[in-house]
Amino acid sequence: MxxxxxxxxxxxxxxxxxxxxxxxxxxxxxxxxxxxxxxxxxxxxxxxxxxxxxxxxxxxxxxxxxxxxxxxxxxxxxxxxxxxxxxxxxxxxxxxxxxxxxxxxxxxxxxxxxxxxxxxxxxxxxxxxxxxxxxxxxxxxxxxxxxxxxxxxxxxxxxxxxxxxxxLREEFNCEAIEIKPKASRVLVNFGGFDAARQTHHAMLALADFTELQVDFVAGADNPAWTQMQALAETRPNWRLHSFVSDFHQRMTEADLFIGAGGGTSWERAALGLPTICIAVANNQQANGEVMAAAGAHVFMGAREQVSVEQLRDAVGFVVN
Structure with missing residues (x-):
């Protein structure tokens, strides 16, 4: 064929x-x-x-x-x-x-x-x-x-x-991860481009959670790369990546995911990975709402409506 x-x-x-x-x-x-x-x-x-x-x-x-x-x-x-x-x-x-x-x-x-x-x-x-x-x-x-x-x-x-x-990629045809009583590892990814700079937004929200181990997978052409690099250098528990080849493995090791409402939504759902989701495009809004109603993630709405303070509060609610 x-x-x-x-x-x-x-x-x-x-x-x-x-x-x-x-x-x-x-x-x-x-x-x-x-x-x-x-x-x-x-x-x-x-x-x-x-x-x-x-x-x-x-x-x-x-x-x-x-x-x-x-x-x-x-x-x-x-x-x-x-x-x-x-x-x-x-x-x-x-x-x-x-x-x-x-x-x-x-x-x-x-x-x-x-x-x-x-x-x-x-x-x-x-x-x-x-x-x-x-x-x-x-x-x-x-x-x-x-x-x-x-x-x-x-x-x-x-x-x-x-x-x-x-x-879904074949590796996501697997058992759900074990959800820990307290989160210690966070994975942040807002797609391959993140034109809306939401990874940087998440960095600012996570700045006060010094005990968390955080991986930021930001995309090679992220428009806020310089600012993020400067922030990551001041946090020994943070790792900033432009690309990783073992994204599935990092997802299985994470306790919390912060990301967009695109195709990764189904990978997170397949793993049962607790997620704070922000829609970075209009086409992610409806599915983000329906998935939240089904209990698949915490949906905060469109990126324009989510402040650093609101995201910080949501992280605190989930990890504590």
């Missing part, structure tokens, strides 16, 4: 779409499929990393004509330009069995046009905010409800809704 995945990464978009699709891609490859990625050359793209992992890659332009470079993550892409750019790369190639689109900016227009390269189209989604022309739709969130999608999907579309379909 031949599969093409269309997803992007950037400080605005985040790295979560590529991360979860990479999990799927590795499973498909393990089953004998040929998997390729088509991604734009946006700042922070993952094309080289995907290529180094052995996946065929197709590089799309960083910018399309008349496109606003500051547009919101949920804004529609100029779909015809994206299709035209794909055509330059894919026309003349062997057809794909599936194209999987994990992108808030692509809707039924793009999906219909993309059928020239594949008979079947799938969408990975979190929002239920636009029309879809797909054969399969996957939403792994508790907030992904069938009634929300009913008026947006074509007849005969199969839906995979809810966390039973969460795209």
């Amino acid at each position: 031949r599969v093409l995945i269309r997803a992007d990464a950037s400080p605005t978009i985040g790295s979560g779409h590529i991360a979860r699709c990479l999990t799927l891609a590795r499973v498909l490859r393990g089953q004998g499929s040929h998997v390729a990625f088509a991604c734009r050359r946006l700042p922070g793209h993952r094309l080289e990393a995907l290529n180094a992992d052995g996946f065929e890659t197709f590089a799309l332009p960083e910018r399309y004509r008349d496109e606003d470079p500051l547009q919101a993550i949920e804004s529609m892409l100029p779909w015809q330009f994206d299709i035209d750019a794909l055509g330059l790369l894919l026309d003349g190639q062997a057809p794909f069995d599936w194209i999987i689109a994990d992108h808030y900016g692509l809707d039924h227009h793009w999906q219909t046009a993309a059928r020239r390269w594949a008979h079947r189209i799938a969408a990975v989604d979190d929002l239920a905010t636009r029309r879809y022309s797909v054969d399969l739709l996957l939403n792994q969130n508790l907030s992904g409800l069938s009634e929300n999608y009913a008026p947006l999907l074509p007849p005969g579309c199969r839906t995979l809704l809810g966390p039973r379909y969460a795209m």
Whole structure:
């Protein structure tokens, strides 16, 4: 089987779409499929990393004509330009069995046009905010409800809704961790980019908890790196990382996680890792609320509404 995945990464978009699709891609490859990625050359793209992992890659332009470079993550892409750019790369190639689109900016227009390269189209989604022309739709969130999608999907579309379909890496198919009566190790991560500087925000909130051992995994291009480095150098119990290859191991060793409401939510839930969650994008709000209602984490709301003092109080409540 031949599969093409269309997803992007950037400080605005985040790295979560590529991360979860990479999990799927590795499973498909393990089953004998040929998997390729088509991604734009946006700042922070993952094309080289995907290529180094052995996946065929197709590089799309960083910018399309008349496109606003500051547009919101949920804004529609100029779909015809994206299709035209794909055509330059894919026309003349062997057809794909599936194209999987994990992108808030692509809707039924793009999906219909993309059928020239594949008979079947799938969408990975979190929002239920636009029309879809797909054969399969996957939403792994508790907030992904069938009634929300009913008026947006074509007849005969199969839906995979809810966390039973969460795209978890194999290492998270494991027993839950033991929850200790008192927390001593904290892991902080707000995604691969953290454009909202929430790791630095968490550092300020944790400054008074001198007894805690804290790992901050901040992302290589974190905009507050210099300030965080200066803070970490004054705290012998703090370790600041731009990247770690053993993130799962660090999660199993942590007593508390402080992070965003993206794909890591399901990794934390699978481990039963106590978490203080802050939404760093609008698309994380609904699922953050529903997961909190289910008891999966403590949800503090949108980042704009969470002060250093409020986060400090929440940490104190959880660790003491």
